[in-house]
Amino acid sequence: MTWATLRRRVAEGELGLVPVIVALVVIAGIFSLLNSNFLSPRNLTNLVLQIAAMGTISIGIVLVLLLGEIDLAVGSVSGLCAAVMAVLNVRLGQSAAVAVVAGIGVGAAVGLLHGLWITRFRVPSFVVTLAGLLAWQGALLYVLGTTGSINLNDRGIIALANTFFPSWVGWLIAVGSTVAYGLTIAAEHRTRRAAGLVVGAPLALAARATIFGLLLLAVVTILNADRGVPLGLLILVGLVVVFDYVSGRTRFGRHIFAVGGNAEAARRAGINIGRIRLAVFCVASALAACGGILGASRLLAVSQASGGSDLLLNSIAAAVIGGTSLFGGRGTVWAAPLGALVIGSVSNGMDLLALPSAVKFMITGAVLLLAVTVDALSRRGRESSGRA
Amino acid sequence: MTSSDGMSDASATLLEVRGISKHFGAVQALSDVTFEVNAAEVVGLVGDNGAGKSTLIKVISGIVTPNSGEYLVDGHSIKVKAPNDVTRLGVATVYQDLALCENLDVVANLYLGRELAGGGIAPLAALQEVRMERTALDLLARLRVTIPNVRTPIAALSGGQRQSVAVARSVMWNARVVLLDEPTAALGVVQTRQVLDLVKTLRDEGLGVVIISHNLADVFEVCDRIVVLRLGRRVATFEGPDLNRERVVAAITGAEFGNA
Secondary structure (H helix, E strand, O other): HHHHHHHHHHHHOOOOOOOHHHHHHHHHHHHHOOOOOOOOOHHHHHHHHHHHHHHHHHHHHHHHHHOOOOOOHHHHHHHHHHHHHHHHHHHHHOOOOHHHHHHHHHHHHHHHHHHHHHHHHHOOOOHHHHHHHHHHHHHHHHHOOOOOOOEEEOOOHHHHOOOOOOOHHHHHHHHHHHHHHHHOOOHHHHHHHHHOOOOOOOHHHHHHHHHHHHHHHHHHHHHHHOOOHHHHHHHHOOOOOOHHHHHHHHHHHHHHHHHOHHHHHHHHHOOOOOHHHHHHHHHHHHHHHHHHHHHHHHHHEOOOOOOOOOOOHHHHHHHHHOOOOOOOOOOOHHHHHHOOOOOOHHHHHHHHHHOHHHHHHHHHHHHHHHHHHHHHHHHHHHHHOOOO | OEEEEEEEOOOOEEEEEEEEEEEEEEEEEEEEEEEEEEEEEEEEEOOHHHHHHHHHHHHHOOOOOOOEEEEEOEEEEOOOOOOOHHHHEEEEOOOOOOOOOOOOOOHHHHHHOOOEEEOOOOHEEOOOOHHHHHHHHHHHHHHHOOOOOOOOOOOOOOHHHHHHHHHHHHOOOOEEEEEOOOOOOOHHHHHHHHHHHHHHHHHHHHOEEEEEEEHHHHHHHHOOOOEEEEOEEEEEEEEEHHHHHHHHHHHOOOOOHOOO
């Protein structure tokens, strides 16, 4: 990207992931100046583990926001599904696999219910999922019963958030992913050139693959300096890659953007917008379930507080901080992990500085407000350059 | 792709509605209106507000079912119950709002709802972006529509370019008759030029084009035939040497018939 195109993009509000990456660099700079432990391998590994659940839930939020809708129930759904998994595994003696799949299945079913209610009765998603926020919180308390908390001791479930791969696995992942990425963009380049379409310079492609590989190697080096690449991070990144493909490269994903951009135009083009909404709410709740299960695995327990507190708001904030527009149709799934990383860094950094939670909440609020303001301003930029 | 095969007879009537009447309650919107579109012809449909233009267009595009009248495509009578019944037969309507997704690029909009994809489970199969982009570029080149980059979002295009994309989309899906609702409203001089040039290209390709417009200057520039509606009736048709601005205005207002 040349300087001129960058300036045009800033003026016209097509920034993509640039603001969130700048924010991450600034935040890392500030906290590493204030506390030398912030950028230590141990702390960065902890940071990654802290954001895995939030980031996973946030992927679903990104998809829902792309539709121009909202899902306020993801927090309590994540708690409910974790509780279902815990009860099945600990109290009813089901295997870890059965319990996890059942938990995700309950999430999908809940999402289907939300989606049906929104599409059949035309109740705004805000209200349906607000009702869900309360109702599924109640269901969580009901499922947990009188004890109010269940400790997890199944090795399979605990492994999800507490497994670290040996160094060589990390290197293998870094090299393998880089090669796969390089081959993919090279193949794309070849087919585009064969079809006589505009292609970038081969040197730029090589540079992209090299930067990708170096970044990945840097991450793996840091993680290997501590306990190794965590399974939780692989799950998060794996889900991001899958849903990035689904949203960006498939017909279903294209239709999500179409519905979010202009639902009437999508309907007239023959897209079944009800079915798209239904599927997205279903996926969002299933992802919330995945996040809830990851969170439970990390805390080794499910309690009445699971999925409560600020998890919902942080997941939505992460998607928005990552650059997903609240107005629908604009954003990428990568907003979820990057936005979660911003929120996680602020929270983690302030913990290192031993700041009280009063300050933490206020600063996190300020970061969110800043992010939404960037979205609103860039929307204004688009309007003034005629691309509302 | 539209081909001109089988349309070599330039005067062939592609579409005809006969004896259309439609009332909404006590309001008679259309009374016994007959309207036809021939191959390789641009027809202007003009009339004052409330003359019945919109209703007629909605009847032709299948949105409104008339109380009486006949619908013929290629001389064959057809039953029209839904818009799909006519789009399937190659009659496309481009409404004033264009129905484009402004957050998506030109290629995505051309293929909206009919994306090419292959391999894997249907909704999750990979989009064939290269094939779609190639076809899109070829189509736009054929229609002489200039868009600097087909990967820019619609939001970044000018009004004329957006209109052209919307028209190109209908042509792409085998339209033989294209109805354009106020295609040049709110366009600047250069952009109006682009759209009118596109209309001429469509005619040269053998399509029938219907333009509904308030802008008589535009209508006169491209139309081969002008049909005037007044108070729900077809009151005049002008063709060839009859195309005279004063007479068309007189027909629109009713002055010519001494009952203004």
